Structure formats: structure tokens, C-alpha cells
Amino acid sequence: MLSLKKYLTEGLLQFTILLSLIGVRVDVDTYLTSQLPPLREIILGPSSAYTQTQFHNLRNTLDGYGIHPKSIDLDNYFTARRLLSQVRALDRFQVPTTEVNAWLVHRDPEGSVSGSQPSSGLTLESSSGLQDVTGPDNGVRESETEQGFSEDLEDLGAVAPPVSGDLTKEDIDLGAGREIFDYSHRQKEQDVDKDLRDGAEQDDTWSGEGAEALARNLLVDGETGESFPAQVPGGEDQTALSLEECLRLLEATCPFGENAEFPADISSITEAVPSESEPPGLQNNLLSPLLTGTESPFDLEQQWQDLMSIMEMQAMEVNTSTSEILYSAPPGDPLSTNYSLAPNTPINQNVSLHQASLGGCSQDFSLFSPDVESLPVASSSALLPLVPSNSTSLNSTFGSTNLAGLFFPPQLNGTANDTAGPELPDPLGGLLDEAMLDEISLMDLAIEEGFNPVQASQLEEEFDSDSGLSLDSSHSPSSLSSSEGSSSSSSSSSSSSSSSSSSSASSSASSSFSEEGAVGYSSDSETLDLEEAEGAVGYQPEYSKLCRMSYQDPSPLSCLPYLEHVGHNHTYNMAPSALDAADLPPPGALKKGGKEKQADFLDKQMSRDEHRARAMKIPFTNDKIINLPVEEFNELLSKYQLSEAQLSLIRDIRRRGKNKMAAQNCRKRKLDTILNLERDVEDLQRDKARLLREKVEFLRSLRQMKQKVQSLYQEVFGRLRDENGRPYSPSQYALQYAGDGSVLLIPRTLADQQARRQERKPKDRRK
DNA sequence: TCTACTTGTCATTTT
DNA sequence: CGAAAATGACAAGTA
Numbered sequence: 001m002l003s004l005k006k007y008l009t010e011g012l013l014q015f016t017i018l019l020s021l022i023g024v025r026v027d028v029d030t031y032l033t034s035q036l037p038p039l040r041e042i043i044l045g046p047s048s049a050y051t052q053t054q055f056h057n058l059r060n061t062l063d064g065y066g067i068h069p070k071s072i073d074l075d076n077y078f079t080a081r082r083l084l085s086q087v088r089a090l091d092r093f094q095v096p097t098t099e100v101n102a103w104l105v106h107r108d109p110e111g112s113v114s115g116s117q118p119s120s121g122l123t124l125e126s127s128s129g130l131q132d133v134t135g136p137d138n139g140v141r142e143s144e145t146e147q148g149f150s151e152d153l154e155d156l157g158a159v160a161p162p163v164s165g166d167l168t169k170e171d172i173d174l175g176a177g178r179e180i181f182d183y184s185h186r187q188k189e190q191d192v193d194k195d196l197r198d199g200a201e202q203d204d205t206w207s208g209e210g211a212e213a214l215a216r217n218l219l220v221d222g223e224t225g226e227s228f229p230a231q232v233p234g235g236e237d238q239t240a241l242s243l244e245e246c247l248r249l250l251e252a253t254c255p256f257g258e259n260a261e262f263p264a265d266i267s268s269i270t271e272a273v274p275s276e277s278e279p280p281g282l283q284n285n286l287l288s289p290l291l292t293g294t295e296s297p298f299d300l301e302q303q304w305q306d307l308m309s310i311m312e313m314q315a316m317e318v319n320t321s322t323s324e325i326l327y328s329a330p331p332g333d334p335l336s337t338n339y340s341l342a343p344n345t346p347i348n349q350n351v352s353l354h355q356a357s358l359g360g361c362s363q364d365f366s367l368f369s370p371d372v373e374s375l376p377v378a379s380s381s382a383l384l385p386l387v388p389s390n391s392t393s394l395n396s397t398f399g400s401t402n403l404a405g406l407f408f409p410p411q412l413n414g415t416a417n418d419t420a421g422p423e424l425p426d427p428l429g430g431l432l433d434e435a436m437l438d439e440i441s442l443m444d445l446a447i448e449e450g451f452n453p454v455q456a457s458q459l460e461e462e463f464d465s466d467s468g469l470s471l472d473s474s475h476s477p478s479s480l481s482s483s484e485g486s487s488s489s490s491s492s493s494s495s496s497s498s499s500s501s502s503s504s505a506s507s508s509a510s511s512s513f514s515e516e517g518a519v520g521y522s523s524d525s526e527t528l529d530l531e532e533a534e535g536a537v538g539y540q541p542e543y544s545k546l547c548r549m550s551y552q553d554p555s556p557l558s559c560l561p562y563l564e565h566v567g568h569n570h571t572y573n574m575a576p577s578a579l580d581a582a583d584l585p586p587p588g589a590l591k592k593g594g595k596e597k598q599a600d601f602l603d604k605q606m607s608r609d610e611h612r613a614r615a616m617k618i619p620f621t622n623d624k625i626i627n628l629p630v631e632e633f634n635e636l637l638s639k640y641q642l643s644e645a646q647l648s649l650i651r652d653i654r655r656r657g658k659n660k661m662a663a664q665n666c667r668k669r670k671l672d673t674i675l676n677l678e679r680d681v682e683d684l685q686r687d688k689a690r691l692l693r694e695k696v697e698f699l700r701s702l703r704q705m706k707q708k709v710q711s712l713y714q715e716v717f718g719r720l721r722d723e724n725g726r727p728y729s730p731s732q733y734a735l736q737y738a739g740d741g742s743v744l745l746i747p748r749t750l751a752d753q754q755a756r757r758q759e760r761k762p763k764d765r766r767k
Numbered sequence: 768t769c770t771a772c773t774t775g776t777c778a779t780t781t782t
Numbered sequence: 783c784g785a786a787a788a789t790g791a792c793a794a795g796t797a
Contacts, residue, residue: 656775
């Protein structure tokens, strides 16, 4: 059983260790540095928590007795601090949330453009993340979320650098199909990007006026469908829906393929494939954040490493080895295992590709078809604009995606995936590693049961309530007022003990209360008057309350053994009965038989100062001496003719008495501080567990999304037919998302080139 | 008797 | 600058 002293000493040490272990230092540092001076002061020195109690004032006013000198400040402070810590933790860990939400929100063609800028990525703490945290609702802020979506996707590693070099305007003609399907986004991207980019890239590529009409159509299409709940399940569905739209368009496109329009011509390739002349945003869009096999994994990995580093700061359990493991593709990861696609065999049967309405897509297709038909066939670099704009969710989800890089085996992707290709699915897939999940789960479960976020929140609430019961009792204004508001020992003890305090604690508290209230410095047997009783009710109750609060409240913690020492009876502690027997009768009033006994007992019970005062025949009680305000005290002294020795003794008594109270308060504050810190640790641990659970859930959702995307890719690709009605070979062709949401079928060689080019960009940007 | 603990007290610092 | 409060350290008393 730990003693109080031991608790004070070792407890602090343990607490410090605990803080460091759980990575709380980050938060603590934050608070120490700026936000909340009180904590710093609590830890480092005097503070609001140590605000000097105006005992005189409190004592002189009836209200003063009901005020805990410290608890209010501490309560407010810790409440604010806890909230702030939660907010910050959410801010930090909300990043995955934002990412997931981004996945799910359908992209608005306008809003998404800016988000696809290469320069917008690389910061986990994007504005969108903060918005998601602070914003009241995600659903309303669709555009914001979409932007955040794009950004977050890039953050995940999808930063697609502008394609350089290999594909230039000279290499590939810009065809009508390109304009048809890409211009709108290009134009919008230009609008947004012009301001943001250095303009080194040629923007005029897309400045054809004829395409504006098409752009409008595309814009309309993109806006038709697309406000999706930012929730994960809905987002999945919406993603599937978008893909389905693509598929429908694809199906509608099949006749073209039969008519030899499907093999995309050079011009359409040019349109679809970013060239040096294209705005960076477009180029960026050409690679999927999650699916590109070139540079994306690095960014993605970096992002996740950042995330993991953050996590590690707060969770020692998640060590670097774990994070490394996370980046290794789990064997079961569909993205890694299902590269080679059997067309027409969607992996995820749950994805319904035929239930979504196509509305605008049809229109787009009608626009699309005539152009395609008129286009010459260039089989060598065939590029099929498969889907016009309406699949904006896909576009927003993946930016411009080289789906081939994701869904085809590295060997099929050629050199582009030499390095990053194998890693392609890894960064995200690795995060979903079951081992990691299990680890986190265990971590979470170690602190609180339940894995479902809903359950987690519920658990959190429960924990909060529990903690409030266990730890906040002494700090919550309500409990404080209830305990201190009680004017009698019985009521106070009962009320305070009602909060599940142990019998020993309550008894000790009540006893100490009564004893101290009765004795204290007011046990001067000479003058037993109303002031005596006043002393019992006035000053001492305060002390008893302090003790009660400090000792009894922690009892629910069930880990504070020092409670058992509360009941110690020291010289100044006397049972009320004994007190009455000893103090009430004047020294000479007792009968001879019990007089000596009474006197001896009284002497034993009196404090040294009381003895001295009585020996010096001080004409008033020690309680008065100690507790009277300065003015009244001086007034009292002036009423009597006191010797110098008496005056000196009185001053000493006053000094010692005040110091005694000060010491008691000081010790109580120490205890309160420790308890509050302990509670904070618990809160932080709880928050950490909750955030970890959320992260796991998000990762799980992400994995599901990836699976769906993969299956949809397979579905779409498998339904593609060339002019001869034969399916395309996955080894020769790949689907790629363009920046405007269109899906293009491009030769693998072209995709590899793009991947290679984009591989360099992020590196350059990092410099 | 020893140990751990609480409380009181002193000296000093802080407010 | 002085009073009051806070606090570390130590002593005394108790279990």
C-alpha cells in the first residue's frame, strides 16, 4: 500500500515516465510552450493551480467556505486542456479521416481541379484536414471536401508530376476527342492553376474556344451526380457508382470498338496523355494517387511515414518496425495479388456495376461517339477515351490515374514500375496489414474494449463518465459545491462519501472533519465561547473540506492507498465527544475526581501552541489569533494589555497556525495536481486508443475502396473490345484516368512512359 | 525498535 | 517594503 508520501514522490516519477512512454510529451510541450500556461505552471511552478487562497477573505465571508481555492481553476483548466488535446489529437489523426472522406466525395469538376495541383500535396495537415476536424458537417461542404479529397489523395502519394519530355505536342496531335473529354477540366485547371503555377508549362494547349461548349457539357455532367455523403460506406458506393457510369459508357462504347473507333488515335492520346505542354495540373491528374506505380508510392509512403511517426510519438507500441511492415504488401492484398486481371471476372462481386443511372454519361457519350468515329485509327498507340466526364468521383478519387500502373503486374508495366511498381499497392495495402491491425486492435483493446468506431465513441463517453466519477469528483464544480456547500460534518461527509468513496475514507473524512473542526486552534479551555464554536465551524471546516476533497475523492480510483492514512489522529485531531468533554468545561469547573484526568487528556489533545497560550494566559483563543483578519487581530491585541512575551507568542501562534494551514493546502494542491495529471494521462490514453481505432477503421475502408476500384477496373477493362470485337490484352493496354474524369485506354508503353516521367517530378519537387 | 506515514514547524521564497 | 501565502525540509508523533 502506497503511502501518500510515496505517492507524491514515486507517483510523480511514474507519471513522468508514463507521459514520456505514451508520447504525451508532445501535447505537454505544446501546452507548456504556448496554449495553456497553467499546465506549465502546475508542472514547473506556481500557477493558477497554485493560486494563493485568500483564506482571510474566504474565512471572512460565508461564501468563502464554499469555494475550493484550487479546484475550480484546475477543473476549468483541465477541461480546457483536455478538450484542446482532443482537438489537437483529432487534428493530427484526422488526416486518415480526411483522406477517406476524400475518397468518398464525388468530385466536382470545378472544385477538384485545384486539388489536383501537384503543389497542393505533401502536407498531411492540409486545410481540408483541419476543416474536417473543425467543420460542423462534412456533407455540406462538398466542394471543400472534394478539394481536400484531391489534396489528400496527393498526400497519399498521388502527386503526379507533369509529364515531361517524351510526349509532346509534336509527338502526338491533339485530337478532337481530347478536347471533347478533357478540355473542360483542362480549362478549369488552367483557371485555377494559372495563378498557382509558374506558367512554364504551356497552357495554350487547351485554349481552344471550340472546346468550351464541350467543357460546359462536361461540367454539367460532372455536376449531375455527385453529392455524396462523405461517410465511408456511402463513398464506396459512390465510387462504385462512378465506375459503373464508366462501365455503362464503356458498354455504349463497345459498338464503336466494333467499328474500329475504339483503338484510340494519336490525337486522343495526346489529349489524354499529359505532355510537357500541358499544365501541371493535368499532368498531375494523370496519375492516380493510389494507383500510380512510379513516384506515388514514395509520396504515399512518406505520408504514411509521417502519419506513423506521429502515431509513434503517441504510441510506443507502433514502432518503426511496425511501420515498415505496414509498407510491405500483405499477401492478401488484392491490389498486389490481382495485378493480372482476368477480364470479366470482377474480384469484388459486391460491386454492382449496373445499378447506377448514367444520365449525363449518355450525353457525353453521344458527344463522344461522333468524334471518335471520325478519328483515324492508330493502333500502335491506341488510346481509347472510354468515359466522358461524369465519372467525376473516379476522377476526384484518383486524380488522373494510370490504372495500368496499379492493376497490372510490374512486369507488364515495363520500366516504369521497376522500383516503385512493386511498392505500388504496398503503402496503402501495407497499412492494412492484418498484423498491424491486430496490433492496433490489441493496443486499443488493452485500454478499452470495442473496435467499432461507434462503440469506440460510446466507450469513450463511458470512459469520460467513469473518469469523471473517479477523478473529477474533487474538481468538478458540482461535486465541489456539493461537498463544500454542506455546512455540517454529517452532511458533508455523507454527501462526499456518497460518491462511492470507501467506508474508511468517508469515516476518516468525517472524523477528521469533526475533530479538526472542533479542535484545531480553538481548543483553548480558558475561553470557551461562541468564538470557540465559531472556530469549529469557521476555520476548521475549511480544512476538513480540503482534506476530504483531497483524500476522499480519489478513492474511486481504487488505486490510492494513501486514503487509509487519512484517518490518523494527531494531536490536533480529537473526537467531537472528547473535544466537548475537554474543552467545554472551564479548567476549574470540573469536579475533582475527573478533573486531573480531564486535564491530562486535555493537555494531550491541545497543541503546543495552545499549551503555550494557556501558559502565557493569552486571553483569547488560538483560533482567533490565527484566523482573524489583520485588522481585527490588531484590534483584538489592542484591547488587552499584553506583555511583550504574550504578544510574541501570539504572533508566533498566528504565524504557525497560518503556516499550518498553508502547509495543508500546499499538500492538498500537490495531491490535486498529481491526480489531475493522472487523469490527463488516462484521457490521453483513451484518446489515443480511440484515434487508433479510427485509423484502423479508415484503413479498412480504404482497403475496401481499393478492392472495389480494382474490381471495377477489371470489369471495365474486361468489357473493352477492339474493332474486331476482341478483348484487349492487359499486357498491352491499360486504363488510365484523365484529369477530367475520363477513362482512357492507352497502350502500356505509353503508360509506362508517363509513369517514368512522373517518377521524376516528385523527386524534383522535394528538393 | 524500526519503518512508514502524517502533521506541524521553520526557513525561505514567492505573491 | 511588508504581509501573507507557498513551499521545501525537517521534527515529532502515530500506527
